[in-house]
Amino acid sequence: MLLNQEFKVSGQIIVIFVLISFFVFFLGLNNDKGESRLSLTDKLIFPAYLVAHWFLNLISALSAELVVLTNRTNKGKWESPDRGV
Numbered sequence: 466m467l468l469n470q471e472f473k474v475s476g477q478i479i480v481i482f483v484l485i486s487f488f489v490f491f492l493g494l495n496n497d498k499g500e501s502r503l504s505l506t507d508k509l510i511f512p513a514y515l516v517a518h519w520f521l522n523l524i525s526a527l528s529a530e531l532v533v534l535t536n537r538t539n540k541g542k543w544e545s546p547d548r549g550v
Contacts, residue, residue: 479523
């Protein structure tokens with residue numbers, strides 16, 4: 466009953482997303498022309514940040530799916546936290 470539903474993430478979609486992220490990064494790097502004043506090491510660390518950020522979002526989304534799958538109603542609910550506004 467716990468895992469009676471199927472959830473798949475296509476590996477091709479993940480690869481395409483990573484390739485597009487790198488393409489957009491290097492396109493911006495090419496058009497930068499030194500205006501950002503970032504060192505070379507900063508520019509080389511940024512693609513790793515993109516991949517790490519994307520994997521954290523993937524883990525967050527999958528954990529949210531697990532909550533929906535393990536809930537008896539199979540319905541998810543999102544509530545915005547009070548941010549003092």
